[in-house]
Amino acid sequence: MEYIIEMLNIRKEFPGIVANDNITLQVKPGEIHALLGENGAGKSTLMSVLFGLYKPEAGEIRVRGKRVNITDPNVANALGIGMVHQHFKLVHNFTVTENIILGQEPTERGRINIKKAAKDIKKLSETYGLEVDPYAIIEDITVGMQQRVEILKMLYRNAEILIFDEPTAALTPQEIAELMEIMRRLVEEGKSIILITHKLKEIKEVADRCTIIRRGKYIDTVDVATTSEEKLASLMVGREVSFKVEKDKAKPRENVLRISDLVVRDSRGLKAVDGLNLEINAGEILGIAGVDGNGQTELLEAISGLRKVEEGKIELLGKDITNMHVRNRTETGIGHIPQDRHKHGLVLDFKLSENLILQTYYKEPYSKNGLLNDAAINEKAQELIDEFDVRSGQGINTMTRAMSGGNQQKAIIAREVDRSPALLIAGQPTRGLDVGAIEFIHKKLIEERDKGRAVLLVSLELDEIMNVSDRIAVIFEGKIVGIVEAEKATERQLGLMMAGSTHDKEEGDM
Amino acid sequence: MLKFITDEKNQRFIVPLVSVFLGFIAGAIIMMITGINPIEGYRALIKGVVGNPRRFGEWIVASTPLILSGLAIAFGLRTGVFNIGVEGQLIAGSFAAAAVGILIELPRFIHLPMVMLAAAIAGALWGLIPGFLKAKFKVHEVVVGIMLNYTALHLVNYAIKILPGSTNTKTVDIFESANLSSKFLSSITKHSRLHWGFIIAFLGALIFWYIIERTTFGYELRSVGFNPHASEYAGMKVERNIVYSMMISGAFAGLAGAMISVGTFNYARVIGGFEGYGLDGIAVALLGNNGGLGILISGFLFGALKAGSSAMALAKVPKEIAEIIMAFIVLFAAMNYGIKRLILYLRKEEK
Amino acid sequence: PEKEEPKAPEQEEPKATEEEKQEEPKKEATEDFKVGFVTDTGGIDDRSFNQGTWEGIVKYAEEKGWTEGTEYQYIQSNEEADYIPNLSAFGDDNYNLVIAAGFLFEKAMKEVPPQYPNTNFAIIDAIVEQPNVASVTFAEEQGSFLVGVAAAKTTKTKKVGFVGGMDFPLIRHFHAGFAAGVHSVDPSIEIVDQYAGAFDNPGTGQQIASTMYEQGVDVIYHAAGGTGNGVINEAKNRVSNGENVWVIGVDKNQYADGIYDKENNKSVVLTSMMKRVDVAAYNIIEAAQKGEFPGGKVTALTLADDGVGIPKENPNLSDDIIKTINEYKEKIVKGEITVPNNMEDLKAFEENLK
């Protein structure tokens, strides 16, 4: 058996779009096979076909050489195919165990035998080094742990062929490294893996072969070891891409934001930010590096006014904004690209034009005497989508919900940058986006810096932090444990600081 | 014709129209199954609505409160609250209008606006309670709304009795200067009770559309309704806006109540149970697509069914048939996905 | 009284009192006489005044060989707001006589008739002064007095109950008359009373009845329409648990509603306070057709003309009790007792008893 999975000439259409057009994918047993493509290239669709969520219009699927008809996920499960979805499919208020056994519950006289299930899961997690607490509730655990739950779901069902759809988008560097390790171990145990990702580095690191698709079409299947990152990238986007973020040296000016002894509690009432001090100047990008859950979210929310400050002081342009209402902060000079674009960034049921004035709708010329001025709104919206290359079906009249994630993000950036705020907060601005979009967003952040704004960048991706920032502050347990010049920072040094060792100590270590 | 029906642009009103059509077909089928001639039934209905000028006037009278309660429900739905408390707010508004109409006498041009204002304020205040509790304590507005409906019913029954001159069943008549009735309207419709309230319903629909679609305030309310988190992020006062939504919705409900006390009756009555205007409002709002114009039209449609059902009963069709037809119309409106699929299918055939 | 409810099989034949003498030949020269009836929201089978009125109309119509839809007809009101349009609808169609029952029609009966001077109107339970409106009222307090006597003679616990629907002056007639009757027999009997706030809430009726019975009340008189269903239901419950409790029905003979043992035709309904709206309706039509329509006048129906009273058959009342009832009836008819019809008069009446 040469191939464990063969998807031959698959075609899948959605109203108005051919998501998969004659795509072929052949996976060898025991390999990690990467599936690479831009946003919207059709990767998730192809995998959904394999997993039985969609029915293809044409093409055939063979599993272990036998032609199969995968009509629903049950069939896929039975064939030993498991999938970790791009957006986790976990029930937020169920325990880890409940999520894993759902649909295949071990019972004892009609009652779920939860103890046995938990024990099985514990054993399974030890076998593969996937540490989880079987009784923890999903919403209380980290994203990384949620992902382990997703993987355990597959293993619990004895999946042989594991599909990972963009598994690293939401993970911290440590978690990514762990995941890579896990994948290798899985392959050693005899599993085969299909890995979907935008991140070339990850492909280079773990994948054996890589299939590239572009705009729904099959491009090529290559051996990863013998193909350079540059080559992969150009196959993916169809042109040359540069990875270096082009920027001049920062010319920092006056202070814009000063945070002193800040204490902020998280939703559970624990001190998430605990005596934090930080300063940012005009004309520089300050990156905050740190493992997820060390107070980044709470810090951003405190600065932008979405969360109450317990103690300490925040000054913007010399003004105390500690207890100011969101609206006043915005007007004083904050632009905010929120981490969660669907929750905070957009009103998905508004038209694009309406979302583009979300911060300014009450001001002239968009509003006059309490009335909306459509002409002015539309004009502005058109100007922004042209300038920021926001693409969508019906232009400014598109329902925002119907737009792709990358374009939604561009719309938010357009709106926030356009107000020329003294301080631009960017919370994970490129999460889940493809290289093209990432490139664009980085360019915009640097442009803003060069215009003399202070940019506060929070990202879980160390590469992004190191490439874009001028200075890097490392956050650990709600405190800034050290600040380093980006140019001089090394990944190893930052990694150690993120793990809690202080600047000094780290120097000593070296 | 087929082209018109299948045109994407026209779906917004084709779907409701098809629902109405299918609703009447379903009503006809029920009549047939139960041995009643539907043609006779519908002839009676039409006669009952436009058979003579008086009936025409009564049709409008019946539609007026429905339109306003539809607007009340729709305002809530458009701004993210489910105001099931319209019934109670309507009762409160109905009482307040009557009270102001009874307790003071003023020139009509001041008195009448005062009466309307009182009704709107009473409805708004009764709406404020669930709004405030939702905003402040995260208590579900549906439960509070249901509870406050009963509370309004009983407290208003009590309040009516303590107004000067009231009997245990109703208040005295409202001063001439405070009621909406019009000799002129009544005379052109052959003594119907047609009153100026329909103007208020039209104005209500216009104001509704204007607030929701045209004003900055409406933009904020819709934003909060769709996504409170993003609205907070954008610097809006989410809690305050929830309260405003409920209050404005309640104000529409209060006006609907005024239509009944100072329009239809000219006095306030002790009632033994709900008269269902609030629930009818849900149907009106839903069929009207939660839009000002749509609600006007669906309000008149349901008003026709109500006003005409007595005439149907005269033709020996149980009057409940009107309610059944209403139910089917709402059901078909709910099926708009199915209807759209049907239209899509028609479109394919066409090609 | 008032609105709603009960249903049930055979009711006593509506009897038009005096009319039996003058049986008229069928299909007599009616030259187009048309009678319309507007119900309140209860409908023609409300087991109460709407049903009674309609039965009177139907009886008359059948004697004349009329057909429903041509010579006589009813419209049911969906809600209170329909009263005026429904009365007008008959006016528009040039009906000769339009009848409505219930004091809630009072206002509508003031407004509609002036617009239809060629149509006669009749209202039952309220008084309207219009030249083309005849008003019919009932001395409910007199009938209630008699059932009060029955209750007083029946109670073992010396505690009886009254359940009203809504607290309307009309319902106070029942209340006051009942209390007067009870205390005329035995002033030491305690009367527990409560209004339910609705004529259509059997659950509340049941709860009130349960509370009363639990406190030792053993006879309850209800004047509460559908709410009274709950009272009857509670009594059935208790009787089948071996308790000895009774209900007194209202408006019509409710004996059938209280049957808990069909074989032996046993019912919890002790007796009923009947209000002969059927007779009233019958008489009005007859008068109108004869050209003797009492427009602008009030016809007060009392015990004297059997407008109110208890049923002919009272299986649950002993002959002894019936005898006592008849004695009181005599006194009321003769004017020796003036039965109070509101709480103030009741107070005075009870003072007198001492």
Added chain:
Amino acid sequence: MDFMQFISIIIPLMLTSAAPIISSSIGGLFSERSGVFNIGLEGLMMVGAFTAATVTVLVESSLGPISPWIGMLAGIITGGLFSVIHAYVSINLRADQVISGTAINLLGAGLTIYLCEIIFNQQRTVAFMNGIKKDDIPVLSDIPLLGNLLFKKVHITSYMIILIAILVWYIVYKTPFGLRLRAVGEHPGAADSMGINVYKMRYIGVILSGMFAGLGGGIMVLTQDIQYTYATIHGTGFIALAALIFGKWHPLGVVGAGIFFGFSQALGIIAYQIPFLAELPQEFFWAFPYVLTVIALVAFSGKSVGPRAAGKPYEKGER
């Protein structure tokens, strides 16, 4: 009225009015736990009550005392059948569930009375003789003190429904069916990817809600009324909806909420018999249970969130 008497009066009253509320509320729980709002409980109760009354009337001459139970069974079945409309429209046709529920309410009210007119030629059913009677619960009523207070002269249906609620708790929280039902209501996409048939689970949820609402209607008419009329259900479906939210979508919470409603309603009745309270206007007593509920809601406020996916139609492949 001394305290013991007060208690012994109020408990049976409370249990009687709580039973239909709890039953329908549990119906709502099944539906909403599966992800489908059901504001049509009122209409479903009407259908159940109408059928229960009609069947009882039709069979009682031949079947005697067991006829109300047959009637109740019929109510459960028609409630279930009627709810298929709601299921089809909101699950297959992805209708707005509030609209569909509203239609069910209108339809239930209209159709039942319409059918009364067709079947009985009047706007209500004929009265039945054999309702469900209050009775002593065997054995339990012999327990000293407690037996007297709790188990004497009560409707057995009240205890039946409380036992059912406990069973429902077990099913919803301890069995694979329950786990799947809740998963479908919280995250249908997750359930789907685990091979659970979302549509099937939702159908089951909605049909169970119809059956329980039908049972609630049947209990209501057979214990509190003597026939079905337009007023038999007067708003109890909405109270049940409130109880569902108040009880935080939990079977035992729902029992608590139902008993609370029953208690405060009965208190409103009994308070009038307490001398010094009787001075107050009666309307205050009638409003009392509802005001009390609002106060309780505020007192016990906190996040009361329903199933996350409730109200949202499920489309395969949606993200």
